Amino acid sequence: MSAPEFIWFDFGGVLSPPIPALFEQYQLKTGLAPRVLQQAMSDVADELGVPMLAPVENALLTEREWGARLEQALRRRDPQIDLSRARLQGFGEQWFAGVPANAPLVAAVRALKRNGFRVGILTNNVVEWSLHWRAMVGLDEVVDLIVDSSQERTRKPDTAFFEVATARSGVAPQHSLLIDDVAENIHAAAALGWQVLHFTDNHQALAQLQRVTGVSLLQPAVEPA
Template sequence: MAGFCTKLGIRPQQMLAAMEKVADSYGVDLLAPLDTPLITQEEWSAQVEAVLRADEAVEVDLSDFPARWFEGRTANEPWVGHLRRLSARGVFVGLMSNMVPAWDAHWRRVVAPEGLFKDLVMSFEVGSRKPEPGIFRVAEERTGFQPHECVLVDDIEKNCAGAREAGWHAIHYTDPARAIAELDALLGASRPE
């Protein structure tokens, strides 16, 4: 967020406050208007621009937001490499994401899902998002796994809390080495894979 806002010429706090105000107008949290989706990327961009103009007296151009957001991003190679090794060992590796429809093609250029993920559960496709219980139920139905057989690794603690409430294991991702160690310990204790 900091790097993106620097390119726009605004402070991250200004952007986050505008995003929050737009989300509040729909009665949802920060990105829920986009990733369930309640509105299109273009509508969201225009609404955030309007809030920044009205509340901060700042003019920004959020057109083509997804391409600009993902510009220059690279994969987290230690984490992706570990997921590839787990998948090669026969561990079911899936992706569950609060994904904005307009962002879908962009993240796929950073981390190609083919050969890495056995299934993708995207909020915009299933109409539920983390930490809501519905998205976890969809993943269970599609994979055939029971809740206690599933692990969510997520960088947002409230999503981890939602997974735990749904009966899943959860690892709060803060850095690759720690997440890898925690996941390996959990998988070691829960054989068969």
């Protein structure tokens, strides 16, 4: 892998905590088990014939419309379900409340920018969630570009979404690097000629990124006193 000209970071699961952890935190807030919520999300998506989060990530539904359909789907499967703590029609605000960014990866974005690399965020996201997640990572003044599925009406792993990123950056696929935790997205980008880094954990990703860029990203271990 040669040093890329443009480095794209995924948001969910890379710049944020892992997706399973986010579902677990949402359960603590609402009482909704991840498998129950994910089933409802799938039910809503199946009605539209699209992947699980595409209804909001492609802006086919507003957050409010999606939340109302989630509630209906949950009650269809369990009429006695307790939704008293869930604010489904304002899902994003509750989902992101109290959630920290993945600080080591956010720091890596800043370090790469300081060292002359162009950096961006390539995210499947939701119109109404923009304020919450962008405030969480605090990179608006750092990144060169944010390409958001809900603005483009196409999402990873769709070819069209990667083509939008290429056009916006003006950087050819072979000089672009995607860091993403979803294997399907990694395979799709690689098939289009992108450089890819499949994120599995912070140390693995930072070590690989450090090797390919030459920028020091791994914090030295602190010796015990």
